[in-house]
Amino acid sequence: MIEIDAITKIYDGTPAVDAVSLTVETGTITAIVGTSGSGKTTLLRMINRLVEPSSGEVRINGEPTTGLPKEALRRRIGYAIQGHGLFPHHSVARNIGAVPRLLGWPRDKIRARVDELLDLFSMPPDEFRDRYPGELSGGQQQRVGVARALASRPDMILMDEPFGALDPIIRTRAQEDLRRIQRALGSTILIVTHDMEEAIQLGDKVAVMDAGKLVQYAAPAEIIAKPATEFVSEMVGGVDRPLKLLSLFPVSEIVEEGTVDGPVVDASTSLRDALSTCLWSGRDALRVERDGAALGHVTLAAIRARAEAHG
Numbered sequence: 001m002i003e004i005d006a007i008t009k010i011y012d013g014t015p016a017v018d019a020v021s022l023t024v025e026t027g028t029i030t031a032i033v034g035t036s037g038s039g040k041t042t043l044l045r046m047i048n049r050l051v052e053p054s055s056g057e058v059r060i061n062g063e064p065t066t067g068l069p070k071e072a073l074r075r076r077i078g079y080a081i082q083g084h085g086l087f088p089h090h091s092v093a094r095n096i097g098a099v100p101r102l103l104g105w106p107r108d109k110i111r112a113r114v115d116e117l118l119d120l121f122s123m124p125p126d127e128f129r130d131r132y133p134g135e136l137s138g139g140q141q142q143r144v145g146v147a148r149a150l151a152s153r154p155d156m157i158l159m160d161e162p163f164g165a166l167d168p169i170i171r172t173r174a175q176e177d178l179r180r181i182q183r184a185l186g187s188t189i190l191i192v193t194h195d196m197e198e199a200i201q202l203g204d205k206v207a208v209m210d211a212g213k214l215v216q217y218a219a220p221a222e223i224i225a226k227p228a229t230e231f232v233s234e235m236v237g238g239v240d241r242p243l244k245l246l247s248l249f250p251v252s253e254i255v256e257e258g259t260v261d262g263p264v265v266d267a268s269t270s271l272r273d274a275l276s277t278c279l280w281s282g283r284d285a286l287r288v289e290r291d292g293a294a295l296g297h298v299t300l301a302a303i304r305a306r307a308e309a310h311g
């Protein structure tokens with residue numbers, strides 16, 4: 001568990017981060033979202049002490065970070081940034097293994113970890129291990145950057161706009177990969193983004209920053225349904241709020257017994273996509289399957305009821 005306790009950074013008499021407190025549970029993703037200059041990066045960097053707080057403290061599993069040498073801290077906290085920050089003259093394997101090497105892991109263990117991570121990121125180790133960053137696409141470089149942050153099994157991983165430079169399709173895939181890998185490894189992740197859509201897709205919790213202050217810290221559905229301030233409401237965007245909400249829940253949550261003919265959706269499909277399929281096919285019910293086996297059906301009426309329940 002990471003506890004951020006009234007942390008503040010003052011630059012030239014003005015707070016860039018103003019008494020922010022939040023607790024990040026182990027094994028979850030917290031997305032920090034806000035407009036440019038709201039203090040997101042400064043907040044993130046106070047956690048690994050790339051920026052020294054003016055006041056307040058951060059505790060990792062109860063231990064204040066001020067008690068730890070900075071080097072030790074940075075090994076316990078992975079860090080991934082936009083543009084990945086890879087060493088261009090080091091192979092993919094050396095880049096990913098950088099922190100384990102610093103920690104003195106045996107070679108075999110580093111190699112096994114590098115291969116495990118490359119596999120997780122769908123980059124076959126035999127093909128990618130010995131390449132250099134310049135021989136990878138932007139999306140692959142970004143995956144290596146995230147793999148490097150995960151390599152030493154850190155207590156937590158900080159990510160600053162890691163997907164900012166990716167085109168929308170690759171970006172969506174990168175987000176899905178991160179979610180899947182985070183679940184598989186049980187990692188604790190704090191990710192900074194200016195994109196509310198990304199924050200609600202990725203975060204178990206979303207922390208909204210405005211002018212240095214934390215204005216709301218809640219689950220995505222609550223942020224969408226009950227924005228705490230006008231600013232949060234603006235960030236969420238009025239028009240497609242019901243759709244954003246539906247994108248958070250899978251069909252399996254409202255599946256009903258009995259099968260119907262017509263288009264098929266998997267139980268893991270989001271209600272937003274199921275709605276889209278209903279509208280596109282002109283049906284008011286869809287057959288639901290799980291791994292190819294019939295599970296039941298979902299109706300347009302039930303999807304609508306789900307959207308309205310939060311209204």
Ligand SMILES: Nc1ncnc2c1ncn2[C@@H]1O[C@H](COP(=O)(O)OP(=O)(O)OP(=O)(O)O)[C@@H](O)[C@H]1O
Pocket residue numbers: 011012016034035036037038039040041042043194
């Ligand atoms: N080293 C510094 N010296 C003085 N002011 C700074 C410094 N770093 C950040 N600031 C100021 O603190 C405020 C918050 O900056 P920060 O980079 O944390 O915002 P951000 O939300 O991450 O923005 P962006 O999305 O544009 O990166 C800004 O007003 C910025 O100008």
